[in-house]
Amino acid sequence: MKIIVCIKQVPDTTEIKINPVTGTLIREGVPSIINPDDKGGLELALRLKESHNAHVTVLTMGPTQADAVLREALAMGVDRAILLTDKKFAGADTLATSNALAGALRNLDYDLIITGRQAIDGDTAQVGPQVAELLDLPQVSYLENLEVKENNLFLLKKQTEEGYQLLEADAPLLVTVLASSFKPRYMNVKGIVEAYSKEVEIWGFDKITVDEENLGLKGSPTKVDKAFAKGIKGAGEIYEMDPEEAVGMIMRKLKEKYII
Amino acid sequence: MELNQYKDIFVFAEQREGGIQSVTLELLGKARTLADTLGEKVVAVLAGHQISSKSQELISAGADKVIVADYPELKDYITEPYAQTLTHVINNFKPSVLLIGATTIGRDLGPRLSARVKTGLTADCTKLEIAEAGHLLMTRPAFGGNLMATIVCKEHRPQMATVRPGVMKKFDTDTTRTGEVIMLKVDFDKSKFKVRLIETIKEGKGKIDITEARILISGGRGVGMEGMPKLKELATTLKAEVSASRALVDAGVVTHERQVGQTGKTVRPDLYFACGISGAIQHLAGMEESDYIVAINKDKSAPIFQISDLGIVGDVNKIIPLLNERLKK
Numbered sequence: 001m002k003i004i005v006c007i008k009q010v011p012d013t014t015e016i017k018i019n020p021v022t023g024t025l026i027r028e029g030v031p032s033i034i035n036p037d038d039k040g041g042l043e044l045a046l047r048l049k050e051s052h053n054a055h056v057t058v059l060t061m062g063p064t065q066a067d068a069v070l071r072e073a074l075a076m077g078v079d080r081a082i083l084l085t086d087k088k089f090a091g092a093d094t095l096a097t098s099n100a101l102a103g104a105l106r107n108l109d110y111d112l113i114i115t116g117r118q119a120i121d122g123d124t125a126q127v128g129p130q131v132a133e134l135l136d137l138p139q140v141s142y143l144e145n146l147e148v149k150e151n152n153l154f155l156l157k158k159q160t161e162e163g164y165q166l167l168e169a170d171a172p173l174l175v176t177v178l179a180s181s182f183k184p185r186y187m188n189v190k191g192i193v194e195a196y197s198k199e200v201e202i203w204g205f206d207k208i209t210v211d212e213e214n215l216g217l218k219g220s221p222t223k224v225d226k227a228f229a230k231g232i233k234g235a236g237e238i239y240e241m242d243p244e245e246a247v248g249m250i251m252r253k254l255k256e257k258y259i260i
Numbered sequence: 261m262e263l264n265q266y267k268d269i270f271v272f273a274e275q276r277e278g279g280i281q282s283v284t285l286e287l288l289g290k291a292r293t294l295a296d297t298l299g300e301k302v303v304a305v306l307a308g309h310q311i312s313s314k315s316q317e318l319i320s321a322g323a324d325k326v327i328v329a330d331y332p333e334l335k336d337y338i339t340e341p342y343a344q345t346l347t348h349v350i351n352n353f354k355p356s357v358l359l360i361g362a363t364t365i366g367r368d369l370g371p372r373l374s375a376r377v378k379t380g381l382t383a384d385c386t387k388l389e390i391a392e393a394g395h396l397l398m399t400r401p402a403f404g405g406n407l408m409a410t411i412v413c414k415e416h417r418p419q420m421a422t423v424r425p426g427v428m429k430k431f432d433t434d435t436t437r438t439g440e441v442i443m444l445k446v447d448f449d450k451s452k453f454k455v456r457l458i459e460t461i462k463e464g465k466g467k468i469d470i471t472e473a474r475i476l477i478s479g480g481r482g483v484g485m486e487g488m489p490k491l492k493e494l495a496t497t498l499k500a501e502v503s504a505s506r507a508l509v510d511a512g513v514v515t516h517e518r519q520v521g522q523t524g525k526t527v528r529p530d531l532y533f534a535c536g537i538s539g540a541i542q543h544l545a546g547m548e549e550s551d552y553i554v555a556i557n558k559d560k561s562a563p564i565f566q567i568s569d570l571g572i573v574g575d576v577n578k579i580i581p582l583l584n585e586r587l588k589k
Contacts, residue, residue, distance in 0.1 A: 013403055013542070095375060121403055123522065124383035126371035129339075133375035138454040139339055141368045155458075160364050162276075163463035167338075169455040180516070221380030221416040225397065227409040236553075238571035240560065243578040247586055250554060250579075253570050257552055259475070259531050260498070260587065 001054040001148070001171075003045045005078070005114045006101055006131070007038035009062050009069040010121045034069045037116025040182035044146065045114055046077050047182075052148055055079050057108065061089060061100055067200055075187035075195035086204040091217030094122075098130035099219055103210030104203060105135060111152065111171040117142055117178055128176035138169050141176040266417035269295045270355035272346065273306040273318055273326075274365055276337075280314055282430075282472075283361035285321045287423060289431035290388055291359055292322035297390045301325060303355065307345050309335035312441065319439035322431040327353070329444045333453075336460060337365045340452050343372045348446050350377050355418040357396055359388075362422035370422050380413035381420040386427055395419065401522070401545055426471040426526050468501055470518055475500035475531045478520055478547070481507040482536020482557060487577045488513055491535060494584045503527065505543045521546035536576040539564030556580075 011030045034042070048054040058073040060066050061084040070081040082104065089100045105113065113132075118125035125141070132139035144164060145157040152171040157164050159178060187195075205212065213219060239249060254260045269291040274281040284304075291302045304323040306314060308330065315326040327349060333341040346369065350358070358373075360366040362384050374381035387399035391412070396419040398411045413419040470476060477495045479488060479502070488508075495502045504514035506521055520527055522542035532550035537543060539555070539562055547553070548567050555568035556576040565571040572579065 011403070093380065094371070095378075095380065098375060120523075122383075123402070124371075124381075125367045126374070126381060126383060129368060129371035130375040133343075133372050138452075139368070139372065140455060142364050158364075160460070163461045165460050166458040167455050168458055173454075221374075221378070222382060222411050222413045225410040225412045227402075227407055229407060235566045236569035236571065238560070238565050238568075238573065240573040243574060243582050246556070246572045246574050246579050247583045249572070250570065250583055251586060253552075253554070254531070257531070259552070 001048065001052050001111045002057070002109050003048060003054045003112045003114060004057045004059055004105065004108055004110045005038070005041045005045045005073070006127070007042065007058055007060050007069055007073065007116070008035045008119045009033070009060065009066045010035045010119050013120045032065070032068065034072055035116050035119045035121075036179040037118060037177060039116075039184045040179040041114040041116050041177045042073055042076055042078065043182040043184040044143075044177055046185065048112075048148070049077065049079075057082065059084065059101065059104060059108075061085070061097060070200050071195045072187060074198050074200075075191035076185060077191060081198070081200045082203055083200055084203050084208070088205045088212060088215050091220065092215065093220035093222045094124050094126040095130055095221055096215055096217075096219035098127050098134055099210055099214040100208065101127065102131050102134035103208035105131065106209040107207065111173075112154075113137070113172070113174040115174070115176045117176045125176070128174060132174040135174070137172055137174045139174045139176070140167055140169060143175045143177040144181040146175065261415065261417060263415070263417060266354045266356040268301045268303050268353075268355055269298075269357045269359070270303045270305055270349070270353070270418065271323070272358065272360040272366065272369070273304045273314075274361050274363060275306065275308045275311055275314065278308060278311055278314070280317055281361060281363070281425075283363060283366075283423070283425040284318070285430045286425065286428040287359045287361060288318065288322035290423070290428040291357075292431050294357065294388060294390055294396070295324075298394065300356070303327060303353070305329070305346065305349050307334045307342055312443070315439075315441045316435075319437050320433045320435045323439055325440045325442065327442045327444050329446055331446065331448075333448060336457055337369075338453075338455055338457055339368055339372055340455065341448060342369050343376060344448055344452070345444075345446050346373050347376055349444065350418060358418040358420045360420070360422045362424040366422050370420060374420055377418075379416040379418060379420060380411075381422070382411040382413070383422050385421045385423050388421060388423070396421070424526050426528060468517070470501050470503045470520065471525050471527050473501035473503075473527070473529055475533070476503045476520070476527060476529045476547075476550075477501070477533045477535065478503040478505065478537060479508055479514070479535050480505040480537030480543075482538070482576055483508070484536075485511070485513045487536065487580070490577065490580045490584070494533075494580055494587075497584055497587050500531075500533075505537045505540070534564050534568065535580060537564055538562040539567070
């Protein structure tokens with residue numbers, strides 16, 4: 001079985017703080033990480049490597065610094081790493097990103113493509129299903145579990161608001177997975193040492209199969225009209241008081257608001 | 261693309277087991293405002309099986325027209341039959357705008373559809389407006405709620421957006437409204453139906469939905485596992501629901517369905533009690549629209565106090581039991 005995992009390097013948004021005076025983002029010193037849902041995807045692939053002798057390729061698109069997340073994936077145990085990088089890919093929205101990824105995937109062999117459900121910097125959850133459409137593959141999103149049945153048949157558990165669905169699909173297939181369902185392993189020491197001696201393949205526009213007009217800013221149907229820091233709602237009354245006084249104050253306010 | 265051929269505000273009417281989802285009614289409310297601004301119509305697209313009787317519910321909630329696709333293949337949501345149906349609607353009716361609920365269904369269907377018809381999709385919008393030039397301005401949070409961005413899709417149609425449940429306000433239901441119902445004929449390409457539904461499992465009967473609660477008692481790190489029973493007691497007294505920040509969900513104290521915030525749910529109750537929640541930006545993004553926010557925290561520099569209406573610097577584990585005692589009297 002051949003598996004390709006698509007991952008994204010993201011800023012650790014839980015580390016981003018807001019300057020309370022200006023309301024602007026403080027991004028200095030924020031570390032870059034493998035997007036959590038994507039890391040869950042790596043874990044699923046590595047479990048299938050162990051149980052079904054799968055060959056695992058990891059693919060990312062980004063600037064050259066994205067090499068770091070591929071090294072981490074190699075240290076976790078993937079077999080092959082590809083960095084998709086080219087000035088022609090820059091400024092892409094989700095659809096143009098999906099076009100570039102699909103362009104690379106057309107030149108690779110796979111039975112299963114795994115992406116994270118969504119990235120923590122954009123939270124769009126769009127790239128997985130868009131790649132599936134562009135490659136004419138069936139998709140199952142919000143994946144909580146996957147079992148391999150006989151000959152290329154997958155049994156899939158998909159999260160819903162009320163519980164879950166059990167689905168069945170044949171390979172080739174694309175799934176988008178939840179970090180909470182696939183707790184990732186740690187890199188092992190041997191893996192970390194080896195990760196830096198392994199090759200990361202660099203693919204530019206000339207290595208992929210896609211119309212140039214579908215890439216980058218030009219290939220993006222959506223554009224950012226403006227971006228702004230969220231205005232901070234003015235703080236209300238704040239009191240430092242002992243529990244007795246505090247309860248009295250809360251009761252008074254809730255009565256004023258007709259809540260009690 | 262001939263942009264002027266595209267008009268009207270379309271809403272994907274999500275149904276589950278034949279029941280119209282609340283987010284659909286919220287989207288119809290928003291669509292009504294947008295359509296009135298443009299002098300256009302609101303069109304609901306209802307896909308399912310034996311569901312045409314639900315059309316009036318959509319009209320009462322603001323639709324001028326309902327397009328019904330009634331097929332056994334559409335009984336339960338599966339990506340491909342729904343994607344084919346909506347593609348057919350887009351190609352034949354040429355909507356200017358298509359709004360979809362940001363549910364596990366909408367967030368599966370939306371991107372698939374946008375790639376198929378080659379248009380833009382903006383996820384999880386919190387604000388939708390019409391620009392002077394007539395196009396849609398779609399505002400959404402990014403970077404875990406740290407930044408807001410207004411997105412446009414000027415040269416492609418339809419302009420597609422998803423909106424999370426609980427974000428938009430419903431239109432006041434008017435059962436006397438009338439509208440047109442169109443039965444749609446779809447020729448499915450069944451060779452593409454490659455995912456089969458085996459069964460749908462609902463977990464936990466009477467599962468709660470914190471987005472519907474009028475009062476939420478929400479706990480964070482400062483409450484911990486020990487303080488949770490006290491929060492539950494207060495919730496019972498106030499006929500409220502318990503919710504939590506990510507810290508308690510990650511710690512396994514509270515289930516994910518009760519998580520408020522960027523990776524949880526967006527809520528706007530009448531009263532939000534933030535107990536021992538410091539107020540990480542991801543959390544604030546999910547609750548700052550609440551009508552009245554009471555925050556209790558030991559740390560007076562906690563960011564939660566920047567958005568609370570009433571902030572108490574104090575020990576939540578002492579205040580909550582005492583408050584509960586007083587309220588019961």
